[in-house]
Amino acid sequence: MGRITLEGVAKRFGDVEVIPPLNLDIEDGEFVVFVGPSGCGKSTLLRLIAGLEDVSDGRILIDGKDATDESPAKRGLAMVFQSYALYPHMSVRKNIAFPMKMAGMDQAEQDRRIEAAAKALNLTNYLDRKPGQLSGGQRQRVAIGRAIVREPSAFLFDEPLSNLDAALRVGMRLEISELHNRLKTTMIYVTHDQVEAMTMADKIVVLHAGRIEQVGSPLELYLRPKNAFVAAFIGSPKMNLFTGAAAAEYGATTIGVRPEHIAISPTAGKWQGRVGVSEHLGSDSFFYVEDTGLAETITVRSDGEVNMHHGDTVWLTPTEDKIHKFDANGDRIQ
Amino acid sequence: MARAVSRNTRIGWTIAAWVVALIIFFPILYTIITSLKSEQEAISGFNLIPSFTLQSYETVQSQNNYFRPFMNSVILAVGSTLLALIVAIPAAWAMAFSPTRRTKDILMWMLSTKMMPAVAVLVPIYLIFLRTGLMDTRIGLTVLLMLINLPIVIWMLYTYFREIPGEILEAARMDGATLRDEILYILTPMAVPGIASTMLLNIILAWNEAFWTIQLTTTNAAPLSAFIASFSSPQGLFWAKLSAASTMAIAPILILGWFSQKQLVRGLTFGAVK
Amino acid sequence: MATRQTASLARLMRAPAIILLLIWMAVPLAMTLYYSFLNYNLLNPAGTSWAGWFNYQYFYTDPAFFASIWNTLVLVLGVLFITVVGGIAIAILIDKPIFGQGIVRILVISPFFVMPPVAALIWKNMIMHPSYGVFADIAKFFGAAPVDWFAQYPLFSIILIVAWQWLPFATLILLTSLQSLDGEQMEAAEMDGAPAYSRFLYLVLPHMARAITVVILIQTIFLLGIYAEILVTTNGGPGTASTNLTFLIYRAARLNFDIGGAAAGGIIAVILTNIVAVFLMRAVGKNLD
Numbered sequence: 001m002g003r004i005t006l007e008g009v010a011k012r013f014g015d016v017e018v019i020p021p022l023n024l025d026i027e028d029g030e031f032v033v034f035v036g037p038s039g040c041g042k043s044t045l046l047r048l049i050a051g052l053e054d055v056s057d058g059r060i061l062i063d064g065k066d067a068t069d070e071s072p073a074k075r076g077l078a079m080v081f082q083s084y085a086l087y088p089h090m091s092v093r094k095n096i097a098f099p100m101k102m103a104g105m106d107q108a109e110q111d112r113r114i115e116a117a118a119k120a121l122n123l124t125n126y127l128d129r130k131p132g133q134l135s136g137g138q139r140q141r142v143a144i145g146r147a148i149v150r151e152p153s154a155f156l157f158d159e160p161l162s163n164l165d166a167a168l169r170v171g172m173r174l175e176i177s178e179l180h181n182r183l184k185t186t187m188i189y190v191t192h193d194q195v196e197a198m199t200m201a202d203k204i205v206v207l208h209a210g211r212i213e214q215v216g217s218p219l220e221l222y223l224r225p226k227n228a229f230v231a232a233f234i235g236s237p238k239m240n241l242f243t244g245a246a247a248a249e250y251g252a253t254t255i256g257v258r259p260e261h262i263a264i265s266p267t268a269g270k271w272q273g274r275v276g277v278s279e280h281l282g283s284d285s286f287f288y289v290e291d292t293g294l295a296e297t298i299t300v301r302s303d304g305e306v307n308m309h310h311g312d313t314v315w316l317t318p319t320e321d322k323i324h325k326f327d328a329n330g331d332r333i334q
Numbered sequence: 335m336a337r338a339v340s341r342n343t344r345i346g347w348t349i350a351a352w353v354v355a356l357i358i359f360f361p362i363l364y365t366i367i368t369s370l371k372s373e374q375e376a377i378s379g380f381n382l383i384p385s386f387t388l389q390s391y392e393t394v395q396s397q398n399n400y401f402r403p404f405m406n407s408v409i410l411a412v413g414s415t416l417l418a419l420i421v422a423i424p425a426a427w428a429m430a431f432s433p434t435r436r437t438k439d440i441l442m443w444m445l446s447t448k449m450m451p452a453v454a455v456l457v458p459i460y461l462i463f464l465r466t467g468l469m470d471t472r473i474g475l476t477v478l479l480m481l482i483n484l485p486i487v488i489w490m491l492y493t494y495f496r497e498i499p500g501e502i503l504e505a506a507r508m509d510g511a512t513l514r515d516e517i518l519y520i521l522t523p524m525a526v527p528g529i530a531s532t533m534l535l536n537i538i539l540a541w542n543e544a545f546w547t548i549q550l551t552t553t554n555a556a557p558l559s560a561f562i563a564s565f566s567s568p569q570g571l572f573w574a575k576l577s578a579a580s581t582m583a584i585a586p587i588l589i590l591g592w593f594s595q596k597q598l599v600r601g602l603t604f605g606a607v608k
Numbered sequence: 609m610a611t612r613q614t615a616s617l618a619r620l621m622r623a624p625a626i627i628l629l630l631i632w633m634a635v636p637l638a639m640t641l642y643y644s645f646l647n648y649n650l651l652n653p654a655g656t657s658w659a660g661w662f663n664y665q666y667f668y669t670d671p672a673f674f675a676s677i678w679n680t681l682v683l684v685l686g687v688l689f690i691t692v693v694g695g696i697a698i699a700i701l702i703d704k705p706i707f708g709q710g711i712v713r714i715l716v717i718s719p720f721f722v723m724p725p726v727a728a729l730i731w732k733n734m735i736m737h738p739s740y741g742v743f744a745d746i747a748k749f750f751g752a753a754p755v756d757w758f759a760q761y762p763l764f765s766i767i768l769i770v771a772w773q774w775l776p777f778a779t780l781i782l783l784t785s786l787q788s789l790d791g792e793q794m795e796a797a798e799m800d801g802a803p804a805y806s807r808f809l810y811l812v813l814p815h816m817a818r819a820i821t822v823v824i825l826i827q828t829i830f831l832l833g834i835y836a837e838i839l840v841t842t843n844g845g846p847g848t849a850s851t852n853l854t855f856l857i858y859r860a861a862r863l864n865f866d867i868g869g870a871a872a873g874g875i876i877a878v879i880l881t882n883i884v885a886v887f888l889m890r891a892v893g894k895n896l897d
Contacts, residue, residue, distance in 0.1 A: 087520060
């Protein structure tokens, strides 16, 4: 079981309010991603749940029990840290065994779980090495192994992939997703990378300046961002935002069109511009169109076979029903 | 820098460096050589090949009872270091792992006590020792040396402890470790190298201390630094004897010192140069 | 709660060290300050009386006091000059690709581990003795008359000994700093056509500036308190030719039993040291964050 409920949880450091009171429900077995730009309070929120920081206000319930004043150890949660936080003086085996040793588990059961975790994580051949002798990806797996063996009610991940190189990151992302499918345990995952959030999450919590901007499934956030911040944050490349006359035409202060919802044509269309940089990835082509008079550049995503080059004059046409409209406060106009 | 250097250039630099190093080391080398000469040899001109007699070492031991100051040095250096560690480990620990807004000020203030010139407190300390019967006692000097080096010990430990990443302690806490487990299984094994280095440097400093040991001892508690200082007024032929006593006084610390080069930089610059 | 408990435990853990150092700093210093206003001589303790500023006045009118301040200054600056210039040169030399670098390092730092009385006695008797020292042997070899160093150049002789002791310290710290210099930066400068001397002037020296400052400040603190080297070589003489402030105060307290006078001298020493200490603390404090 791993149902976590935050009721009016707030955090202040001295006079600085990093997290204003917020409410959040995390269902059992859910994969929840906290995402937001750096300094948005997502890690602090995770540490409040972990018990590594004391809340200034509010209550944290784990499986319906008030855990606000409980020590981290007693909350039954396991955490994977950004720096992996492996114990450098212990072998991989001892690292993984540590939480079980602390729990006073009998040796046979410890060994059984270590073997199982090592097998699942491809660590069997490394059990007697020290963390210093492992690669980044292997260390990450040890950290996960250390978390798994406790059979916690929820896993907490604090930007676990940010120290890995790009190729490894994609692989580990899949492994963590598979792990979730297999264990069906609640996972809370903090990242600043919206791609990780979109690919892994059942539910995404977008945070900005300590406030929750929107909670929803990846698709919900993509299709119906509640405000301009979420609209700009979710999706890659970023949504194009226009203000002024272009927006007024739709009765909004700001409008947003995703790059994939703009058609590009060499002959005719709604807005005229000139191709600046173009990126041809094969599967897709990205064009950064300048001199439209609407925004500095407009990003357009189109089919990989569309071939246009620097300096070409082009016409852009947004897909009308995919235009997002926001009012003066940045909130979505329905 | 990994750069291609011609062999000749390298040999040139090597010769220059070795010449400089040998000149700097020469007084120590010559003392060791002289300690292996007879008194007659020692004063009969420059000579690098001794007759390898241990006579001077025997004389120093039999005439001056070298063993007593040697033991005093060991007791003072090790004793004051252990005492300092007992006080400093918890303090450095607390400042490294639970820093408050005033931690930096406290550290700076501790450092400032190290800046106090010894002569400034010579009078009161001398009088206190005289009146309380601490004069020429090992215990009095041990406590004094502990106080003198305490700031350096705290600082060094603090810089070492700070290098232990906080996330590891949090990980242990998440893994269900109590404060006791945390100290026993995580922090102590990780802190031991730093504590050992600190200990090493402090033993060196305490061993070589030569102001208070000379002021506050006569015979009973005099360590080697005070004992050797008493050789300043020579009687008769004593070059070889002096060399033997000097060699014995510096040999243990010289060897310890060679092992502590890195820590020396950190300890003596209060972490300002690493 | 967990973290609040830690905070109060931390206070408890800090307390013994803070209290000990507080006592160690405040009590003797207060006593020194008090004594400095007394007419107090251990030979005549019954005649103790309030002296006001007399002890300070006495120091101020004593020619030995100014001689000792001057000697302190010469000693500190002389040693600093030798060790910093020599230290930079030797550090650069050791940093070159040489054979046996480890052993060279060990040889060079060794003098630092020699306790002051031993260092002084070795130099006094083995090296600089007018009839049996190595310098005398060298002079005789060239047919020159040996120099009686401690009689003729007492302060210079002491500077030489102290510089020998501290040269390793300067070298070691400057070497550490030198080794942290970015190799690519030097290579970039070389690619840009900067000759060796301008690489030294514009890259190496600025990089070492901080380490040099630290060396100067820390050495100054220790050099102001030089004592044993003087005691076992010249005993401050001839006359006051090699008496520094520390030695002058030691003499007042221990040889003349003038407690009040020595205390006043101690306070003056505190003031002088603190002027240096302020700068040191700033340099160190900057590195704390």
